[in-house]
Amino acid sequence: MNFLWLIPLLPLVGAVLNGVFGKRLSRGAIGAIAAGSVGLSFAVSLTAFIQMLGIPEESLPIVQNYFTWIQAGSFQANAGLMLDHLSGLMILIVTGVGFLIHVYSTGYMHDDPGFYRYFAYLNLFMFSMLTLVLANNYLLMFVGWEGVGLCSYLLIGFWFKKQSATDAGKKAFIVNRIGDFGFILAALLIFWTFKSVDYVQVFSAAATMPADQLGMIGTLTAICLLMFVGATGKSAQIPLYVWLPDAMEGPTPVSALIHAATMVTAGVYMVARSAVLFDRAPGALLVVAVIGAATALIAASIALVQTDIKKVLAYSTVSQLGYMFLACGAGAYAAGVFHLMTHAFFKALLFLGAGSVIHGMGGIQDISKMGGLRREMPWTFRTFLIGTLAIAGVPGLAGFFSKDMILAATWHSPNFGKILWAVGLTVAGMTSFYMFRLLILTFTGSPRYSHHDVHHVHESPAPMLVPLVVLAFFSVVAGYVGLPPALTGSHEPIAEFLHFPAAPAVEGVEHASIALEWMLMSASVLAAGIGAYVAYLFYVLRPDLPGRVASGAASLYSILTNKYYVDEIYDAVMVAPIVVTSRQFLWKFVDMLMIDGMVNGIGQTVSSTANAFRQIHTGYVRAYAAWILFGSIVIVAWFLR
Amino acid sequence: MIPLNWYLILGAALFLLGMLGFFLKRNIIALLLSVEIMLNAVNLTFVAFSSRNGQISGQIFVFFVLVVAAAEAAVGLALVIAMFRNRETLNVDRSNLLKW
Numbered sequence: 217m218n219f220l221w222l223i224p225l226l227p228l229v230g231a232v233l234n235g236v237f238g239k240r241l242s243r244g245a246i247g248a249i250a251a252g253s254v255g256l257s258f259a260v261s262l263t264a265f266i267q268m269l270g271i272p273e274e275s276l277p278i279v280q281n282y283f284t285w286i287q288a289g290s291f292q293a294n295a296g297l298m299l300d301h302l303s304g305l306m307i308l309i310v311t312g313v314g315f316l317i318h319v320y321s322t323g324y325m326h327d328d329p330g331f332y333r334y335f336a337y338l339n340l341f342m343f344s345m346l347t348l349v350l351a352n353n354y355l356l357m358f359v360g361w362e363g364v365g366l367c368s369y370l371l372i373g374f375w376f377k378k379q380s381a382t383d384a385g386k387k388a389f390i391v392n393r394i395g396d397f398g399f400i401l402a403a404l405l406i407f408w409t410f411k412s413v414d415y416v417q418v419f420s421a422a423a424t425m426p427a428d429q430l431g432m433i434g435t436l437t438a439i440c441l442l443m444f445v446g447a448t449g450k451s452a453q454i455p456l457y458v459w460l461p462d463a464m465e466g467p468t469p470v471s472a473l474i475h476a477a478t479m480v481t482a483g484v485y486m487v488a489r490s491a492v493l494f495d496r497a498p499g500a501l502l503v504v505a506v507i508g509a510a511t512a513l514i515a516a517s518i519a520l521v522q523t524d525i526k527k528v529l530a531y532s533t534v535s536q537l538g539y540m541f542l543a544c545g546a547g548a549y550a551a552g553v554f555h556l557m558t559h560a561f562f563k564a565l566l567f568l569g570a571g572s573v574i575h576g577m578g579g580i581q582d583i584s585k586m587g588g589l590r591r592e593m594p595w596t597f598r599t600f601l602i603g604t605l606a607i608a609g610v611p612g613l614a615g616f617f618s619k620d621m622i623l624a625a626t627w628h629s630p631n632f633g634k635i636l637w638a639v640g641l642t643v644a645g646m647t648s649f650y651m652f653r654l655l656i657l658t659f660t661g662s663p664r665y666s667h668h669d670v671h672h673v674h675e676s677p678a679p680m681l682v683p684l685v686v687l688a689f690f691s692v693v694a695g696y697v698g699l700p701p702a703l704t705g706s707h708e709p710i711a712e713f714l715h716f717p718a719a720p721a722v723e724g725v726e727h728a729s730i731a732l733e734w735m736l737m738s739a740s741v742l743a744a745g746i747g748a749y750v751a752y753l754f755y756v757l758r759p760d761l762p763g764r765v766a767s768g769a770a771s772l773y774s775i776l777t778n779k780y781y782v783d784e785i786y787d788a789v790m791v792a793p794i795v796v797t798s799r800q801f802l803w804k805f806v807d808m809l810m811i812d813g814m815v816n817g818i819g820q821t822v823s824s825t826a827n828a829f830r831q832i833h834t835g836y837v838r839a840y841a842a843w844i845l846f847g848s849i850v851i852v853a854w855f856l857r
Numbered sequence: 858m859i860p861l862n863w864y865l866i867l868g869a870a871l872f873l874l875g876m877l878g879f880f881l882k883r884n885i886i887a888l889l890l891s892v893e894i895m896l897n898a899v900n901l902t903f904v905a906f907s908s909r910n911g912q913i914s915g916q917i918f919v920f921f922v923l924v925v926a927a928a929e930a931a932v933g934l935a936l937v938i939a940m941f942r943n944r945e946t947l948n949v950d951r952s953n954l955l956k957w
Contacts, residue, residue: 833955834953835955836950836953837888837950837952837953838879838949841880845876
């Protein structure tokens with residue numbers, strides 16, 4: 217399969233064309249190049265995927281080494297691509313959702329003066345993301361990893377004249393750098409341990425290695441934890457999640473593509489890709505599960521009270537990513553990747569729907585100033601409703617199956633499985649509540665905006681609506697690749713397809729009774745139902761209730777609206793000391809006193825010495841003669857000594 | 858034959874005279890004359906040593922010194938004229954701008 221390189225390279229060509237010539241091209245041409253290159257990439261991905269399905273599983277993965285990228289001593293990194301079921305699924309998600317969002321963007325960004333710049337960045341992002349997913353070694357993955365971080369920064373700060381946007385971009389970049397540092401340390405430790413960074417070699421070495429080898433578990437745990445540090449940065453988990461809500465300053469399609477569907481799932485992909493390593497480091501797995509569950513809970517609780525339509529979705533994304541890590545931590549990588557896929561569809565749909573609302577409202581994002589948009593924007597409403605049902609876990613839609621698979625796997629996890637399951641279930645209820653709250657406040661009831669502020673609420677144009685409909689379709693059907701055993705009597709097709717090495721937790725599922733399956737399933741449906749009903753009660757039946765609850769639990773409410781004061785704590789604990797140290801020590805002491813002091817001191821020494829010596833230059837000829845005499849006497853005395 | 862010491866004492870005396878003249882006089886022409894006296898004191902010493910040691914190199918040095926002295930006199934006197942045109946004086950202490 218020699219054409220694999222086309223998949224990442226086509227968007228790169230698009231990025232270069234748009235970046236270099238974009239200024240002189242018409243908007244139609246720019247959009248065609250950008251969306252077309254990604255569309256072609258999708259077609260190539262689909263071809264590759266179908267061809268891969270025809271190949272027997274023993275001969276997977278397909279590895280294509282194109283050239284030696286780095287060769288230094290025993291260290292070697294190839295520029296090579298690897299296609300197996302996991303990366304095949306990922307490229308389909310990335311190029312498929314990416315293509316739809318490119319099409320949507322041609323409508324959403326139509327009047328923006330930075331049209332070509334936007335598409336150049338977006339194509340560059342696609343290139344980086346596909347490199348990340350297709351790379352056949354950790355170092356090349358790191359290139360993609362950094363590339364998506366860069367594009368994320370560029371696109372968050374896309375409207376760079378807005379101070380808050382540039383600040384958010386910088387915040388995202390710096391926070392991500394912290395995580396990336398963990399990633400590169402993990403890559404170095406992998407090379408140190410396995411003498412290679414190539415996936416195939418590393419995984420086979422790890423798989424055949426005796427498990428009780430002295431110190432090996434410790435090393436593997438360190439590798440996995442460092443990798444997970446990288447994942448917390450990129451995938452917005454505790455403690456590095458703070459950048460994602462701020463990243464909503466970027467254009468909405470960017471939020472949909474980068475900060476919901478693809479880039480933020482890179483951490484999940486990395487953990488799933490390194491499943492062989494994680495399976496041998498139970499301690500690291502537990503950390504992943506606990507962090508995932510905690511992130512899911514905390515982010516969901518913040519989302520309960522947000523009033524910015526995009527902020528709700530942002531915290532929801534953080535929460536759902538926590539779900540994916542919870543699944544990975546329970547050893548159910550397939551469930552994590554499955555949720556990654558369904559989440560890519562319905563969260564992209566929700567974000568694009570939100571973008572459509574913002575577009576129609578002329579830039580207003582505050583849901584307390586919306587209401588009744590169902591009449592003006594019927595198609596946006598219908599698709600948004602499907603997205604909401606999917607994420608809330610209503611049976612029959614995609615989110616239900618993936619969430620159910622995660623919860624079932626968590627229940628069977630030997631490490632605090634029941635507690636983590638309870639957390640996950642709570643989060644499911646909260647998710648349902650805040651999504652229905654969002655839906656009700658935005659689309660139903662009577663308008664709360666004045667026509668003085670919003671002149672002409674209108675439905676979005678076709679390029680924006682078609683992707684919504686397509687994504688809504690997949691938000692429904694994508695779940696059916698993961699029908700639970702209780703319904704089919706066998707393993708989930710998706711789990712069979714991804715065939716991760718069976719972890720203890722997954723083996724537990726096999727022995728689980730069908731009755732337990734039904735019980736767990738009905739529990740999650742019940743949680744979703746309760747969440748939805750409470751939202752209905754709060755915002756339709758008894759609109760006075762939210763205010764009373766807020767004033768009744770005022771302290772809790774203010775903690776939530778202030779997002780647990782995490783930003784403030786980070787400011788006080790991390791940022792302020794760095795600023796103070798930089799200002800008082802590095803600037804005032806090191807720079808001004810030591811470096812400037814050294815330079816100025818040399819200058820002053822020269823100048824004061826010269827001041828002393830210039831006294832001998834009196835200007836009198838005979839004085840000079842006297843100095844000559846003096847000098848010759850000294851020289852003669854020296855020779856006569 | 859006159860002993861070498863006498864020549865050396867005469868040379869030293871002439872050199873000292875020239876030096877004193879250089880430091881004590883203010884007229885620039887007198888300074889030039891003093892320099893010439895010092896140069897010739899040196900010449901005398903060169904010749905004396907040359908004769909005593911039977912080596913020709915001392916006398917060749919004298920030729921060089923004479924050439925330099927001639928050139929110095931030519932340039933020096935030209936400078937004196939230029940200086941007088943500017944300053945209307947021959948006092949070297951009045952030409953003291955060359956400092957700092």
